[in-house]
Amino acid sequence: MKITDIKTAQAGGFFIRVFTDEGLTGTGEAVHGGTGCANIIKGMKSMFIGEDPLDIDRLFEKARRARIFDGALAGNFVTALTGIEIALWDLAGKALNVPVYRLLGGKFRDRIRLYADCGRINKERAGKVLSMGFNAVKIDIDDAGDPNKLDHWNWSITPGELQRMVDQVASAREAIGSKVDLAVDMHGRYDTHSGVKVACALEPYNLMWLEEPVPPENVDAMLQVKQSTRTPICTGENLYLRYGFRDLLEKQAVDIIMPDIPKCGGLSEGRKIANMAEIYYIPLAPHNVSGPLGTIASCHVCASIPNFLVLEWHRLGDPNWEKIAITRSLATSATEPLIQEGYIVLPDGPGLGIELNEDFLRQLTNGAQLFD
Ligand code: MG
Secondary structure, eight states, rough: EEOOOOOOOESSSSSEEEEEETTTTEEEEESOHHHHHHHHHHHHHTTTTTTTOOOOOHHHHHHHHTTGTTTSSHHHHHHHHHHHHHHHHHHHHHHSSSBBHTTTTTOOSSEEEEEEHHHHOOHHHHHHHHHHHHHHEEEOOOOOOOOTSSSSOOOOHHHHHHHHHHHHHHHHHHHTTTSSSSEEEETTOOHHHHHHHHHHGGGGOSEEEOOOSTTTHHHHHHHHHTTOOOSSSSTTTTHHHHHHHHHHTTTTTSSSSSOHHHTTTTTHHHHHHHHHHHHEEEEEOOOOOOOOHHHHHHHHHHHOTTBBEEEEETTTOOTTTTGGGEEOOOOOOTSSSSSEEEEEEESSSSEEESEEHHHHHHHOOOOOOOOH
């Protein structure tokens, strides 16, 4: 079997499809890519055509090394390659008639635990999330519009802003109760002493983690925050490849890492990052803002590693999310929701076990051809 073409589609997400001379195809999703990634893929697909699609790691490394001078160390280039990589895994699973997790070494678990990213939360929203069965939620506490802030650019926290954050976390904790996991995101928008203040002030609320109290580029600053507090610290959604996580892990600068698998390198790379973290006893809580296809791709990695904690789900209240794709042979039927009681049951169909709902996606593009 040889690769004959790679095409992309932008409709309800960014999708990548690999075509072969045997008629078999594989489909992947990449996030934060869009037009930039589509152009990158157009520019490099000749490197894949004629190749054996089952040599996934070799093809990834071939393209990455060939484009190092064009920026393939991180960013959009890696994300474009990630989309191809995930499509290749789907294709490989279909070619060998096994689910992708089998090719990643098998599964540690059948269901993947999700946390609901809520942004802001109140009693009503908390009630809804808990009634859906979630046992973990995340809220945001950075607020560019907070009148207590010094100005738009300064990253130092004021006493008023700190108090507003503590009040917000206290009311979230009260709304969800003591037995539900609570993560809190600061989006890397504070300086080191401010990060320390917040992390220490939130210690009474038993957080699952405090996310990016400082920006992720300076590992030593992250380590300083971690060492100052009992609140677990988490980062990683904007890091790429194993190399992006090396310093963070070697210095044990965080308690939890959160690679975005459909962005940072794909399934092989996600698993390698998880394995690196495992030897430091650091769990993985992948960042995820993908549609169902990218989410299921992440689930195959989450199933295949021991140190999985929880996977993000970012589409609370989005009625289209479930319509974008159809699972092939879940334990549940296709008409049942993908997410049940806060978990995704790992699909056991060949490949990723999920297909795009192309009729629905064509509605989003007024009937235009999806892949070109
Ligand atoms: Mg975040």
